[in-house]
Amino acid sequence: MSKARYIVILLILLFPGLLSAQIRANVVDTASALIVADPLQSNMVIQQNKPFKVWGHAPAGKIVTVKASWLTVPVSVQADRANKFMAIINVPAIQKGNYTKHSIGVTYDSKNVILDNLLIGDVWFCSGQSNMQFAVREIADPQKHIDSAVHPNIRLLNVRFTWKIKPTDTIPGKWLECSPQNVRDFSAVGYYFAREIQRKLDIPIGVIYSGIGGSVTQAYLAQDVMAADPLLKAKYLDPFYQTDAYKKSDLEKFTFGTTSYPYLIYNGMIYPFFNLSVKGILWYQGESNREQRDEYVKLNQTMIESWRKGFGQGSLPFYYVQVAPHAYGKMDTTLNDYAFFREQQERIATLNNTAMVTTMDVGDKDDIHPKNKKPIGLRLAYTALNQTYAQLDIAYRGPQYSHAVYGKQKATVYFEPGTTDKGLATTDNKSPRHFYLAGEDQVFHRADARIDGNTIVLDCKEVKKPVAVRYAFTNFPTTNLQNGAGIPAVPFRTDNWAEPVQKGTTSK
Structure with missing residues (x-):
């Protein structure tokens, strides 16, 4: 976590007035009050075509009635001994262009809570560390993007950082219409994703960001889930x-270690949403x-499966972003420890209904937070449109290595069918960069590359009999190879040679 982000979090903690009113509302006596769960608010988007849970607190034994504007018959449930209630109501599928505003009333006796300015559409849940948190106001030339962000049919929920020792059902955050004022501090990736999905589908879109900069994956996993797995434990x-x-x-005291501890962020920022119906993650x-290497794959796949179980909505789509090229202060162009990590990161997608979007063309060797977030949000949207919404004419994969054919001082690289839609191209109309060849000595040399139809032909005089190809397999290459749809090629290596031990890195 950067010092600046640490200071922001510290300010929030030191000055309670900066927190939403919802945090202060948590002290209300649940034995007598009617409290609707924090994720359920006016201005939200309700997930279409799935059951919608309305939950919260009411005195034990009281009959709580939920009436939605789209239902003709209300639903009534009884609060349990723990002063909790949950009603489940049906939500219809909506048609393109339907932006009807709805309301939900929750009552018992003379107590009532009204949620209004609601839309029915699709809800996407975003999480992760600082590059997902990276706000619209932080991108390059932000004001023109902020000024144009008038999208009342996109709704945003920005969850402020919180951590809990035990799972909680409260969150600090407020659902808001997407406007120049409200988009400033929202995730740029989440915003560009929502804008593209809403534009293509012409339905309301809700997008939630619940995460924090500097955080580790294990912070987003339940304690009991990790305890049940010997490796993770x-x-x-x-x-x-x-x-x-x-x-x-x-653990309740914030320190630099808070975002690196297991399960605390899960308890405070993930668990509270499990009753909410969503479209994907x-x-x-x-x-x-x-x-980390193998642990990271295991850790993420376990997290995905546990979140899916928590949400209880089957194998929810889970689309994730490849870490972008960055030097970490080591300007040696031959270092590749980060490339080996990206290779493992790609393996997460062996789990069903997951996909990774590539960032090799938008990294910054000097800045761990590259400012060009729009392509990432769009690529996530293209992935969702193709994979979740079955708009198969929308390309979402970049050129993916299939196999190579070797000759004297040369090699020809072939790509998987369907990933070179509209052909191969480069962003600058120059030769593809960052291809390397090696012989049996395992020493890689830069190769000249040219596009030949849907293949790449490599030449390298230093390697008489090449046996291996690597593409963009270093820490901070900025690539220019893409398909005709503008999706960058995925880094790859054809060898299985051991990772070299590099100065300043830990064992893997």
């Missing part, structure tokens, strides 16, 4: 149990776990 939980903060039960994280 040994790697993450057991060391955590040995920290002074855990031993002294001092977007994830952008990895920088804080970059020195």
